[in-house]
Amino acid sequence: MAAPVLALQDARITFGGGDLFNGISLGIEPGMRIALVGRNGSGKSTLLKAIAGDIELDGGDRFLQAGTRVGYLKQQPDIVPGRTVAEQVQQGLSPDLTADGMETGYLVDQVLEGVGIDGSRLLETLSGGEARRVSLAEALVSDPDVLLLDEPTNHLDIKTILWLEEELKGFRGALMVISHDRQFLKNLTNRLFWLDRGKLRTHGKGFSAFDEWSEEILRGEEVELKKLDKKIAEETDWSRKGITARRARNEGRIRALHRLRAERQERTSRVGNAKLEVASGSKSGKVVIEAKDISKTFTDEDGNEKTVIKNFSSRIMRGDRVGIIGANGAGKTTLLNMFMQKLAPDTGFVKLGTNLTEAVFDQQRESLDPEESLWDTLADPGSGQLLVKGEVRHVVAYLRDFLFDEKQAKSPVKSLSGGEKNRLLLAKLLARESNLLVLDEPTNDLDMETLDLLQDMLASYDGTLLVISHDRDFLDQLVSSVIVIDPGGDIEEYVGGYSDYVRQRTHLEIPKAKKGLPEKTVASKPKQARKRLSYKDQRDLDRLPDVIGALEEQIKSMEKALGDPDLFTKQPDQFNKISKELVVAQEKLALSEERWLELEILQEEMTG
Structure with a gap:
């Protein structure tokens, strides 16, 4: 066993008058690729800051082997006004790298190409997601011995996530990463650090082993659960449910999802024989969205035209679960807005079905009033009650379903974190009666427990689902088909989830949904039925x-x-x-x- 290059001994951090964690000891050795996991609020980011040396310990010691370089990606990047992106990334270059301007410039350009940011832009012009990518580039270019990443995939598109995975697979140092992206963790890690109720548990396997390992630990704790006081019992039971839910849902619900995918694949070969007028008339509501030969082109300030959607046709039926994926700026939200008739196509037409009741999740959270309390956002202020799918619920009990503490009920929306605001918006949307749920990047800033909650709720949703997401596991768990938008407006629809799309894209023998509405074909002689x-x-x-x-x-x-x-x-x-x-x-x-x-x-x- 190699000696640790970075270690904590009996580490303690105090927060709000009490210990966030205490007595934590850990060592990071060369070659370790660690997934740091734990529920929201457990102290993962704080622990990572302590490991990075970004904050002082309230107790215990931190050891760093002489000459060891540590790279650290914060959740919130620092912005220096007047500085260009390239200048910021150059800050990450280690002193022992060559001082030759051409060489360092090449390294900076290479990593900026990977994250997709123009080096000449000023930092203050960047969006939150772009600034995060610059911080990621700064961490990568430093070529550290230990690389600490806090939610590196947030606000990245799938193309950039795949690029980052390949970069990290070739990384020679030790790696520790906090992420809600399960596929990312499965592909990269070979160790587990689980921060749970102030204790750190470790395991010699990667994130793929987490569900089984953690469930085994929690089953053992159930014997002791009866001896604990009510508060601890509730917290432990909550944690247990959050983890075992992942395994439980993978039985009947995943089988049902595969049936939906098979049905959609079969329907793509029959849809040419159907008549829209018949489907929306005698079979009211069966066709949800009909798009025929739609295109959209935008003109920038310099008069250059950019086609984002080109000659796309699709028919979305009641009960379909459709994922939309593509690079940032490819036109995903544009397609969604055309589907919902919020934006007119340049060519073709979009027709909505009958009897639609929509619920829309916008990634800007514009439907939340920052000054309003959580209580007033969801419920009638007088009674504290709301109607959830026909059932009267008290607002505090409903907030608990979305992992909020009852003390937060009267707090203003502006006091919430980004992930908590997403949870509140989801709570607001899912309380409404709807048969068409439209979600634009719902997984950003969500921790794993909230993602579990969201997946469980969406898996049991009996309406039609349209979702934009860069989370591959989320798409695999939920959707019956994916619409993929490539640069230049080319667009294809594939049956299945993200993994199915990848297999089909590489020409394996898996049927691919045809682009647009298939033409009528001469059918082969059917079997006697x-x-x-x-x-x-x-x-x-x-x-x-x-x-x-x-x-x-x-x-x-x-x-x-x-x-x-x-x-x-x-x-x-x-x-x-x-x-x-x-x-x-x-x-x-x-x-x-x-x-x-x-x-x-x-x-x-x-x-x-």
């Missing part, structure tokens, strides 16, 4: 809606019972009994929904 369902299938199709409804009511009742904080502390056996029954009911529901969907598709095929 049954003209109607068998007696057993028809019986199942008739009875399953009632079975599903009963299971949903049963699950809702059990979830309500488990939501009572007194149940766990006063009747732990009853709590465990209901928890086990809930898992069984959820599995039955997933299987019943799967069988019903299979029969619905089969009957539709038989009736033409």
Whole structure:
């Protein structure tokens, strides 16, 4: 085992009158590629600052081997007015690199090309996301022995994230990274540091092992849970639910998502035989968005034209889950605005279906009043209640669902962090009745627990979903197809999630959704098919809606019972009994929904 080049011994940081963490010891050795994980507010960023030497410890010691260079990417970059991007990045060059201007200029230009920023721009002209990319370039160009990265993928598009992954795979030093991007962590890390309730746990494998490892630890703690006081019990139970939810959702819900993808792939070959007038008339609401040969070109201040969308056609049906991806500035939001008829196309047309009730998440959070409290943002000020999908909820209980503390209920929106504002906006949107949910970059600034929460909610959403995101795992978990916008306006639609798109793009034998609406083709002679369902299938199709409804009511009742904080502390056996029954009911529901969907598709095929 190599000697650590950087270490903390019995480290303590005090915050707000108490210890954020205490007694933490760790060592970073050459070759370590560490994922630092933990729920929001656990102190990950503070710990990273302490490791970087950016803040002083309140107790304990920090050791740095002589000659070791440390590179540190902060969440919030420093802006020096009047300084160019290139000048800022040059600050990161280490003193022992060659002083030759051409050589250092080449290094700076190379890394700026990777992050996609013009070196001649002034720092004060950059957006928040662009300034973050400059800080990333400054950290990378320093060629440190230890590189510490705090949320490096925030506000980066997928192309830049992939570039960063390749850069870091070739990085020779030790790496420690905080990120909500699971795929990024899986691809890069070989160690785990888990900061949980003030303790640091370590594991000799990378992030891919986190779910199984953490769940094993928390299962062991359940025995001790009964001995803890109510507050600690609630915190530990919350943490356990946040982690096990990831594994639970990967059963029935992911199977259902694969069925949706298969159905969409099949429909892309049949859609040319359908008539829009019939679908939006006799089958009201089945077609959500019809786009035909749409294009959009913008003219900049110098009179140069830039085509962002070129001759694209698509039909989005009820229940589809469509992801939109592309580089920053490629035209993703433009396409979304044309889909929603907020922006007129230069050519072609967009037609919205009937009976649409929209809920839109804007990445600028313009629908939030910074002076208004969380309570007033969500609920009637007098009663403190709101209607959530037909059910009356108290605002504090609903805020807890979105990981807010009850003490925050009366705080103004402006006091929240970026991630918390995103959570509040999602809470506001998801409380509304809607059948079309439009999300523009919903995952920015969200931690993993909030991403889990969002994925679970969206996985059970029964309407149509349009989402722009650079989070590959998020897309893989949720969408039935992706629309990919390339520079110059070329646009293609692929069945499946992000990983499916990558496989199809590299010409593996996976069917690709055709661009636009397919033309009618001469069909091959079909196999002889049954003209109607068998007696057993028809019986199942008739009875399953009632079975599903009963299971949903049963699950809702059990979830309500488990939501009572007194149940766990006063009747732990009853709590465990209901928890086990809930898992069984959820599995039955997933299987019943799967069988019903299979029969619905089969009957539709038989009736033409």
